[in-house]
Amino acid sequence: MPTVVSDIIEGSRLKEENGIVVTIDRVFMVSGLPSGIVADEVLKTALANSSVPRAGDTHPIYSDLFALGRVPKAMGPTIVQVTVTYAVPGGGSFDPPFGSQHMLSGGTSVEQTERALHRLGQFDGAPPGSQILVRYAPPDGGEDIVQNGEITPFEGRSIMTFGAQIPTVAPWLLSQNWVNTVNGGGFFYSSSAQPRTWLITDMNYELAVRKTPNGFPIYEMSMTMRQNLDTWDPFVIFIDPETGRPPENLVEDVGYKHVKWHDERNFGQLFT
Numbered sequence: 001m002p003t004v005v006s007d008i009i010e011g012s013r014l015k016e017e018n019g020i021v022v023t024i025d026r027v028f029m030v031s032g033l034p035s036g037i038v039a040d041e042v043l044k045t046a047l048a049n050s051s052v053p054r055a056g057d058t059h060p061i062y063s064d065l066f067a068l069g070r071v072p073k074a075m076g077p078t079i080v081q082v083t084v085t086y087a088v089p090g091g092g093s094f095d096p097p098f099g100s101q102h103m104l105s106g107g108t109s110v111e112q113t114e115r116a117l118h119r120l121g122q123f124d125g126a127p128p129g130s131q132i133l134v135r136y137a138p139p140d141g142g143e144d145i146v147q148n149g150e151i152t153p154f155e156g157r158s159i160m161t162f163g164a165q166i167p168t169v170a171p172w173l174l175s176q177n178w179v180n181t182v183n184g185g186g187f188f189y190s191s192s193a194q195p196r197t198w199l200i201t202d203m204n205y206e207l208a209v210r211k212t213p214n215g216f217p218i219y220e221m222s223m224t225m226r227q228n229l230d231t232w233d234p235f236v237i238f239i240d241p242e243t244g245r246p247p248e249n250l251v252e253d254v255g256y257k258h259v260k261w262h263d264e265r266n267f268g269q270l271f272t
Contacts, residue, residue: 002032004051011083020269021062024086028052033078043072046080056173059086063265066173103163110154133248146248158227162270167216171205174221178270179203180262182232187267196231196264200224223270233258 008027015023030046037045046052047070059065065086073081115132135146168174183190183198190198202224209218237256240247250256 002030002045002049004049005029005031006051008081011081020266021065022087024059024062024065026053026059026084026086028082028084029075029079030082031079033080035078039074042074042078043080046072046082052082053084056177058177062086063263066177068170068173104160106158106160108156108158111157112152112154115151115153155229159224160227161222161224163220163222165208165218166221167212167218169216171219171221175203175205178223178265181265182262183267184264185266185268187270190227193227194229194231196233196260196262197229198225198227198267199232199262201226231258232262234261235259 006026006028008029011025011027013023013025014021028051030049030052033042033045052070053067055067055070057067059067067084068087069085071083071085073083075081132151133146135144137144166174179200179202181200182196183193185195186193187198200223202222204222205219207217208220211217235256235258237246238250239245246256
C-alpha cells in the first residue's frame with residue numbers, strides 16, 4: 001500500500017507579486033509503489049493516489065489558488081516525488097494583455113425585499129440590525145402584545161458587468177471557481193465595499209486569440225456582479241410555534257442570524 005508524505009520542505013516554492021501570493025509549489029513524496037512496472041506507469045500511479053491533489057483542487061490555505069500543474073519525478077524504483085503547482089488561473093495574473101482596457105457596464109435599480117430587522121437607525125432610534133417590533137395595546141387594558149414586524153421595502157441594487165481579455169488555458173476553472181463567491185472587502189471598482197456585499201452571478205468566456213507569444217490563448221471574459229448592502233448571507237429567524245411569528249427580544253446570532261453561505265474571495269485579484 002503506497003504511503004504519501006505531504007508538504008516536503010525541500011523543493012517547495014512560493015511567489016509573491018505586489019504583496020499577493022500568486023504561485024505556490026507543494027511537494028509530495030509517494031513511496032511503496034508497485035515494483036517491476038515500466039517508468040511511465042510508476043509515475044502515473046503516483047499521480048493517481050488520492051492523497052495527491054488533482055487539477056483544479058484549491059490550495060488548503062490560499063483559496064484563490066488552484067492546482068494547475070503536477071510534475072512527478074522518480075526518486076527510486078518505488079518512490080516518486082510529485083510537485084504540485086498552485087496558481088491563479090491564467091498564469092498568475094488577470095492583467096489584460098497588450099494594453100487592452102477593461103470594459104465596464106452596469107446600473108442601479110430598486111427591488112422589493114422582505115425584512116424583519118432594521119437596516120439603519122430608524123426615526124425611532126432603533127439600532128442597526130435590531131428587530132422591527134410592533135406593539136398593540138388592547139382596549140380592555142390588558143397586557144400589550146408585541147410582535148416582530150415584517151416589511152417589504154424597495155431597496156437599491158447595483159449591478160456591474162466587467163469584461164476583459166484574459167490569457168488563460170483554463171477559462172472553465174475561472175468560471176467554476178469564481179461564480180457564486182462574494183467579495184472579502186474593497187476592490188478596484190468599489191474600493192469602499194464592505195465584505196460579502198458583492199456576489200458574482202455570471203462568468204462567460206469566448207476564445208479570442210488561439211495562441212500568443214507567451215503560449216497562452218486569450219479569452220474574452222465577461223463577469224456580472226450584483227450588490228446587496230446587507231450582504232448576501234441568508235437570514236434565518238426563530239418562529240414561535242404557538243403564534244407563527246418571531247417573538248420579541250431575540251438575541252442576535254442565537255434567535256436570529258445571517259448564515260455565511262457563499263465562499264469569500266479577494267476580488268482585487270480580478271482587477272489588478
